[in-house]
Amino acid sequence: MDTKDLLKKVRKIEIKTRGLSNQIFSGEYQSAFKGRGMAFSEVREYQMGDEIRTIDWNVTARFNHPYVKVFDEEREMTVMLLVDVSGSKNFGTQTQQKQELATEVCAVLAFSAIQNNDKVGVLFFSDKVEKFIPPKKGRSHILMIIRELIDFKPQNRGTNVAEALRYFTSAINKRCTSFLISDFMSNSFENELKIANRKHDLIALRLYDLHEEEFPNLGLIPVRDEETGEYEWVNTGDKRVRQAYKVAALERNGKLEDLFKRSGVDFTKIGTHQSYIKPLMTLFKKREARR
Secondary structure (H helix, E strand, O other): OOHHHHHHHHHHHHHHHHHHHHHHHHHHHHHHHHOOOOOEEEEEEOOOOOOHHHEOHHHHHHHOOOEEEEEOOOOOOEEEEEEEOOHHHHOOOOOOOHHHHHHHHHHHHHHHHHHOOOEEEEEEEOOOEEEEEEEEOOHHHHHHHHHHHHHOOOOOOOOOHHHHHHHHHHHOOOOOEEEEEEOOOOOOOHHHHHHHHHHOEEEEEEEEOHHHOOOOOOOEEEEEOOOOOOEEEEEOOOHHHHHHHHHHHHHHHHHHHHHHHHHOOEEEEEEOOOOOHHHHHHHHHHHHHHO
């Protein structure tokens, strides 16, 4: 892609995702990831309309009258995007490839973050850490990230989520909010996931394509593994083959969801056939309700 085309694509994504971020996600992001102020400041008497959960019950009991805690303004936060750039990012049989979906999701999250005065950094990974962009603020920084998401050429094609999490845990010392964006077709990473989530607030976004989970009936077809480059002939006309493929995908996805639940990691899935707005909003609202 030449520079002119690249810049045009960056601008198009900026217009779309910045608009969505302004209209839809910014307030939800604030509620879901930043919550109330970070530092306790003082107590004052309860006033009509104050949140019940801000009541200081010790002071209330002492004075026999309700008092609430007052918090200082929210400190800035760091948001890290851990993005899978392995070979399977090029897969997509519906309205877009997983790479295009990942780019827009990252852009929306990044614009929501900078509107809330947060820093944003990115870690690209395959079966190794391909590139680390340290967290910074500002529109020009976000546009550079979007440019990289569109045009980045990884050296390797495999996927190693554990390696990405290990690097992330050691590279970012201060607690941050992090989005792990992948199809998670990787060897085991449970231990690294738990360690990373203890240190940081980790959210998993699983990107998938419908035909990774269910074969259509297309007869005998060559299927290429994007990560190894190997071809295998599959008889999709055979109902038993299609059923076995579906069962294996359901089992794999079930194990993955169990892993996230066991590790205390919030997660959602986003398909290449759908808009990412609803899954993200549902995730944000679920987190907001827990606060």
